[in-house]
Amino acid sequence: MSALAERRDLSTEETGWAVRETVAGRAPAVALAGFLAALRVKGETVEELFGVVEALLAAAIPVRVDRPCHDIAGTGGDGTGAMNLSTLAAIVAAGAGCTVVKHGGRAASSQTAGSADLIEALGLPLANSAEPCRGAGAGRFRYLFAPEVNPGLRHAVDARRGLGIPTIFNLAAPLINPARPEHPVIGVADAGRVRMLAETLQRLGRRGLVVHGHDGLDKLTTTDVSEVWIVREDSLQQLVFDPTALGLPRAGPTDLRGATAAENAERARAVLSGRRGPLRDAVVLNAAAVIVAGDVTRTDFETRLEGGIRQAEEAIDRGSAAAVLDDTREDRVRRDRQAGEVSP
Template sequence: MVKEYLKKISEGKHLIFDEAKEIVLSIDREEITEAQLGAVLLGLRLKGENPEEIAGFVDVLHEKAKKIPNRTPAVDVCGTGGDKSNTFNISTAVAFTLASLGVRVAKHGNRAMSSKAGSIDVIEALGFKCSDNPEEIARDIDEKGIGIIFAPYFHPVVGKAVKVRRELGIGTIFNMAGPMLNPANLSGQILGVYSEKVMRNMAEASLILKKDNILFYHGKDDGIDEISLSGKTIFAYLKNGKIDYFDFSPEDIGIKRYQKEEFKGGDAQENAKILEDIFKGVAKESHIDIVAVNSAFALWVLGKVKSVKEGFDMVKDHIMKGKVYEFVDTLRGRMA
């Protein structure tokens, strides 16, 4: 069966949904050899992964994941990575900011793959530990406002492909599937993507899977997988069974533009210091503004504010008063 799919891919043809699912099931059953898996992943990348293939991978990988049984639906804020911009961990800052505002957050993340510091690296540098216990993380979400989900603990099938992915050394369909695999009970998601084409494919894959309330975005002018303050950001918003495409520029809500270099980060310790300064409200205005605008879009997706401008003003005031740091510092004591 795998050889048939390999032949199809080698001819530049797309797999259908069920064929993509069968590839993942063969990984789970350990029926596919490393050489075959490497060929499949490289072949998909060379011809370009389409929405049905992404949806097939996500469907099985999510089904096989260990689930987080949180009672209160939560929001996830994450990105694909791979934009080679080396920004500080904006989505991680947004996750804690939202939690400090009373929004339940299920932060799904991993260690660094293509950057100097992944979300989990920075979260640990901030003084938090990652549990592999689903019930404990569910309690964190329900009772403390935020749960940290270290992806490798919850996706055993993905783990079976790690060696091949590492040896290939390139982005594969797993990089697109990963951010779509949060195992918690979600009410919404904002998801940054490293390219416009991939963003559209991921949105269409989510539509196939009948997912809802996901805001995908890509910084068109600077290429980052965040909502940008250096230029235009394009969006694909999946809601009520349809995808709406629109764009946003900082001027739309009266924010000035900043140079892309303003948002450069470093290693985990350096980025943790940047986040601490943001949480205290003493960071550069550019850093506070980009966290506030990304947080504002999440609040808008969740229906907590009527406009992004309203959300931005509220979040920025909350940050400047040091409220995020108060929350994070108290949380450290409760989750140590």
């Protein structure tokens, strides 16, 4: 704390130690709140964030995946009240053939229901992390409930709730999926921290995209342009993307707004059933980002993304995106039945 009081940056080892103390339940809430607030005021660094992410991944419950997988998740805190675009985009990308292991939780400070609330309203299971995620059939999509797979973070709830501001844990959240997706799409609400997330993702050895909507959305937006960082092992490439360049109409400020879990689920089913409009446009755009995240460059970004949009639209229109819901529910019933057959 003395270093932070003097506005000195911490090392990866120092922030990692603080996280290990936290997840072990040894950090008093008052001390943790002070630590998080001081980091926020000073401004977090890549070294500090990397230390937090590494420690949280080490403390997470392991998840087995039998092939490269994708995820799309954001830092939250964008204040837009937008619908759960990442969750719907993940389902559509799975319908297009990607193996997607989505990591998320319930709404904390959001004005609308969180991703886990939507998943439950759609009748999908919050997956048991011990189950292997196989990349075929129903295994194309799996939702990991963050409190189950990152249980140590429960010790930080009181401190974070008491502060009421975004902290380094919010920045770490989209990076701590224990399935360790090779090709993630990371959304960042804070324009000043986009590059930091891109550099941290690179240090983790991942190939993916880090995005920020200029309207504040922690996704690719259709109401404005978006900042995009293409992350590769040996390079970071930045660009500004305008969805109208690919024929997507500009959405209005309220077109993407979400509501309760039940209302969001109703709108999600409508999109998956083929209803067109601004919500579908935003969903297929972000699903396309998931599809191309692992194999795109600055020079071919728009061309590849356009192809990804076509794949996402086809997944909806031929019914394979909607089928992901049924397949995932049936897969859970089958697993539960098998578990019952082998239990003593």
